[in-house]
Amino acid sequence: MATTGVQGRAVEGTGGGGEPFAWSMVLPLVRAGFMGFTGYFAAAWITAMIGHTVIVNPLPATVGYVVGLLAWLAGSGIWDGWIRRAFGGAEAPALTGVERYFRFSSDPKATAVRYVIFNVLAFFFAGLAAMAIRIELLTPDSTKWWLSEVHYNQTFGIHGLMMLLAVAASAIVGGMGYYLLPMMLGARTVIFPRLLGLSWWLLPPAAVAVFMSPLIGGFQTGWWGYPPLAQNSGSGIVFYTLGAATLLTSSLLGGINIIGTIVYMRAKGMSLGRIPMFLWGLFAAGTILIVEAPATFTGTLMDLSDMILGSHFYTGPTGHPLAYDDQFWWLFHPEVYVFVLPAFALWLEILPAAAQRPVFARNWGIAGILGITMIGAMVGVHHYFTAVSDERMPIFMTLTETISIPSGFVFLCALGTLWGGRLRLTSPALLCLMAMMNFLIGGLTGIFNADVPADLQLHNTYWVIGHFHYTILGSVIFSWLAGLYWWFPKVTGRLVNEFWAKFHAWWFFIFFNMTFLPMFILGIEGMNRRIAVYLPYLHPLNEFVSISSFFLGAGFLIPAANLFFSWRSGKKAPQNPWGSKSLEWHSPSPTPYIVFPEGSEVTVVGPNDNYAAGAPEPFVWAPTTAGK
Amino acid sequence: MAVEMARPLMDPAPERAKRGAFFFPMMFMGILSAAWFLARFMWGGTSVPKGVDMGMGIGLTVLMLLSIGPMLGARGKLNRGEDAGAIGNFAILMVVAILMIAGIISTWGAIPIGTGYGGIYDVTSGWIGLYFVGGLLGLLASFMKGKRVPERFRNERWVAHNVVSFWGELVLLWTAFFVVFYLL
Ligand SMILES: [Cu+2]
Numbered sequence: 001m002a003t004t005g006v007q008g009r010a011v012e013g014t015g016g017g018g019e020p021f022a023w024s025m026v027l028p029l030v031r032a033g034f035m036g037f038t039g040y041f042a043a044a045w046i047t048a049m050i051g052h053t054v055i056v057n058p059l060p061a062t063v064g065y066v067v068g069l070l071a072w073l074a075g076s077g078i079w080d081g082w083i084r085r086a087f088g089g090a091e092a093p094a095l096t097g098v099e100r101y102f103r104f105s106s107d108p109k110a111t112a113v114r115y116v117i118f119n120v121l122a123f124f125f126a127g128l129a130a131m132a133i134r135i136e137l138l139t140p141d142s143t144k145w146w147l148s149e150v151h152y153n154q155t156f157g158i159h160g161l162m163m164l165l166a167v168a169a170s171a172i173v174g175g176m177g178y179y180l181l182p183m184m185l186g187a188r189t190v191i192f193p194r195l196l197g198l199s200w201w202l203l204p205p206a207a208v209a210v211f212m213s214p215l216i217g218g219f220q221t222g223w224w225g226y227p228p229l230a231q232n233s234g235s236g237i238v239f240y241t242l243g244a245a246t247l248l249t250s251s252l253l254g255g256i257n258i259i260g261t262i263v264y265m266r267a268k269g270m271s272l273g274r275i276p277m278f279l280w281g282l283f284a285a286g287t288i289l290i291v292e293a294p295a296t297f298t299g300t301l302m303d304l305s306d307m308i309l310g311s312h313f314y315t316g317p318t319g320h321p322l323a324y325d326d327q328f329w330w331l332f333h334p335e336v337y338v339f340v341l342p343a344f345a346l347w348l349e350i351l352p353a354a355a356q357r358p359v360f361a362r363n364w365g366i367a368g369i370l371g372i373t374m375i376g377a378m379v380g381v382h383h384y385f386t387a388v389s390d391e392r393m394p395i396f397m398t399l400t401e402t403i404s405i406p407s408g409f410v411f412l413c414a415l416g417t418l419w420g421g422r423l424r425l426t427s428p429a430l431l432c433l434m435a436m437m438n439f440l441i442g443g444l445t446g447i448f449n450a451d452v453p454a455d456l457q458l459h460n461t462y463w464v465i466g467h468f469h470y471t472i473l474g475s476v477i478f479s480w481l482a483g484l485y486w487w488f489p490k491v492t493g494r495l496v497n498e499f500w501a502k503f504h505a506w507w508f509f510i511f512f513n514m515t516f517l518p519m520f521i522l523g524i525e526g527m528n529r530r531i532a533v534y535l536p537y538l539h540p541l542n543e544f545v546s547i548s549s550f551f552l553g554a555g556f557l558i559p560a561a562n563l564f565f566s567w568r569s570g571k572k573a574p575q576n577p578w579g580s581k582s583l584e585w586h587s588p589s590p591t592p593y594i595v596f597p598e599g600s601e602v603t604v605v606g607p608n609d610n611y612a613a614g615a616p617e618p619f620v621w622a623p624t625t626a627g628k
Numbered sequence: 629m630a631v632e633m634a635r636p637l638m639d640p641a642p643e644r645a646k647r648g649a650f651f652f653p654m655m656f657m658g659i660l661s662a663a664w665f666l667a668r669f670m671w672g673g674t675s676v677p678k679g680v681d682m683g684m685g686i687g688l689t690v691l692m693l694l695s696i697g698p699m700l701g702a703r704g705k706l707n708r709g710e711d712a713g714a715i716g717n718f719a720i721l722m723v724v725a726i727l728m729i730a731g732i733i734s735t736w737g738a739i740p741i742g743t744g745y746g747g748i749y750d751v752t753s754g755w756i757g758l759y760f761v762g763g764l765l766g767l768l769a770s771f772m773k774g775k776r777v778p779e780r781f782r783n784e785r786w787v788a789h790n791v792v793s794f795w796g797e798l799v800l801l802w803t804a805f806f807v808v809f810y811l812l
Contacts, residue, residue, distance in 0.1 A: 087772045088775065088776030088780070187641075189641075191646070191649045192646075192649065256649070259652050260645070260648075260649030261649075263649065264644070264645035264649050265645060290652060290659070294659045294660035298660065298663045301751070305747070305751050309750070310741050310742055311741050311742065311750070312742055312743075312747060313671060313747055313748070318671060318743060318747070320670065
């Protein structure tokens with residue numbers, strides 16, 4: 001049967017949401033929070049008492065964090081959902097309704113929805129930190145009436161770490177990726193659903209610890225955590241290292257699921273050439289994490305060990321502080337591709353459906369994504385040109401600039417897809433085009449950063465701040481919004497309000513550029529990053545940037561309200577509102593608990609982006625054969 | 629009942645997939661260990677300092693190499709469907725894991741942590757020790773599941789297979805650890 005009609009049947013009672021919401025369902029979340037805080041304080045106090053010290057010192061804070069994390073997990077429902085049955089105890093309860101959103105669940109859809117909520121909250125609080133930063137910079141010296149230098153340092157450190165690891169790293173990969181990964185492959189779930197469920201529960205404790213770090217002294221190092229400043233910077237640095245390690249672990253559990261699911265769980269006929277572009281982006285992100293996270297992960301733990309165990313990896317007689325830089329950037333340069341490759345891939349998923357044209361030069365697009373993955377592994381040294389020998393600089397300069405070639409493939413694929421197509425400029429498509437425009441500026445200015453003679457002038461100035469906000473806020477977050485609007489009907493069965501979506505897209509685009517474009521000029525004129533006090537000649541432009549940024553920040557209330565009210569009372573969406581041929585739209589919207597009903601399996605018989613008139617259906621539904 | 633039918637539907641990965649994909653977390657854990665091992669050459673100097681607990685190092689390595697026997701035995705029994713026998717082998721490996729954890733802790737302090745070698749030794753062996761804790765929990769889970777609900781153990785035999793694979797990785801990693809920290 002080559003229609004989507006077969007998807008009308010869902011297994012009885014497993015459509016999800018059978019039971020109406022009741023406040024008692026929130027109990028596991030509340031219990032987890034209560035147990036987490038109690039565990040933290042109990043362990044920190046006991047450690048402090050044994051060690052004759054105070055709970056804000058590094059060792060009690062570390063022990064408290066570890067115990068608090070385990071206690072939080074214990075309260076999350078992981079015991080009856082996983083551990084108990086794994087040790088031969090009673091079977092886990094089957095959670096098919098609303099309750100699975102508020103507790104440990106092995107359903108990747110519930111996990112992904114929780115990711116979206118978490119990312120939105122983290123974006124909100126880290127965004128407040130950004131507003132605090134811009135208030136500070138309204139005048140050349142605001143330390144008397146706003147943040148002191150020490151508090152300013154804590155603020156931008158929290159802003160950076162949270163925006164990168166609690167928003168950018170999981171916004172597209174988590175919120176969209178984990179939802180779509182099995183559906184796009186024709187699988188009912190991911191390869192290790194419980195590990196994926198666990199990945200979400202690692203996020204909140206890490207984020208809470210980082211946001212709360214000022215309570216135990218904060219950290220002065222920004223999101224880098226460079227020694228020896230780290231060791232002289234307040235106990236909050238242990239929440240930085242532990243938070244970063246926890247967030248990396250979470251990403252990694254997702255990465256393992258991405259790779260394992262793509263390798264082992266593809267539907268029949270889903271050959272490598274037919275895997276949707278978006279999944280290629282996820283595949284690249286997962287590969288980067290598995291291969292490159294270890295060096296950085298060990299770096300954060302060694303930094304911590306120097307602070308609590310008395311080792312001397314980065315400080316003291318046997319310390320090599322620059323080794324930390326190497327370990328840090330080993331992953332954290334490629335990490336930007338963990339953010340941006342899924343965004344690239346998302347454009348190549350949305351634009352073909354919006355323009356009703358197949359992806360142009362599809363294999364070149366895949367080659368571009370994989371090329372960036374490979375070259376990106378070798379460029380981290382460009383972050384400390386001022387600290388390395390002259391011989392090393394040209395190598396890393398050349399490698400870094402080479403990245404623009406595979407990036408160009410992706411851009412040309414997107415442009416070629418639009419060329420001659422009849423683009424329906426819906427809000428997701430509009431946001432994708434804006435993201436491309438912003439990334440173009442971010443990418444081109446990046447070439448100057450990579451170029452040694454220019455970089456020796458520009459490094460650690462607002463030029464760099466402008467550059468990476470164009471690539472991360474300007475393209476990843478624009479793409480995140482595009483994805484949220486695009487798959488909103490899939491998840492909720494309703495459409496977002498198109499007027500407000502477009503209105504905010506323009507608001508975002510205009511104030512984003514008004515905020516960050518002047519930063520390039522500021523950088524050239526000598527405005528250093530990470531300083532609370534600057535010279536008066538930079539005042540007018542900073543004032544302009546700050547005021548623009550307040551509009552930019554306030555504007556996010558529009559999509560927040562739009563998503564909320566559309567979820568509650570938006571227009572009912574048809575099953576496939578965008579006319580996409582991708583597999584996820586072949587199941588009902590909103591997605592039932594079991595995506596593909598029992599008794600039928602999908603077989604892929606053609607490319608999922610052939611929009612030519614009269615093109616054959618790419619998917620065929622066949623009865624499940626025995627023994628599957 | 630619909631919900632009971634839903635369970636296998638919602639975790640439909642076949643055994644081949646569950647066992648094959650377990651390679652990816654094992655690969656990550658291997659790369660992570662390699663990062664620690666390489667750090668030994670960065671911080672630990674070019675030779676093994678006097679005062680390392682060579683006897684304990686050799687003893688633990690021999691113990692791990694001997695554990696290959698019960699490990700392969702467990703694999704063979706799982707392949708033949710002799711779950712009860714495999715569980716017996718798991719009990720032996722659990723004893724080995726406990727001895728390994730105790731042995732690793734006993735070597736701490738042989739070289740002070742504030743020195744280059746001592747620092748990287750303690751942190752690396754501590755990390756490998758965490759792997760042993762993980763392995764012990766995995767063995768215990770499979771052991772208890774096999775005793776209490778043999779049918780579930782049989783239906784999810786891939787779990788036991790993965791625990792055995794993980795033990796294989798532990799043997800490799802500990803041997804590499806011994807070579808890097810005691811011999812080179
Ligand atoms: Cu970089």
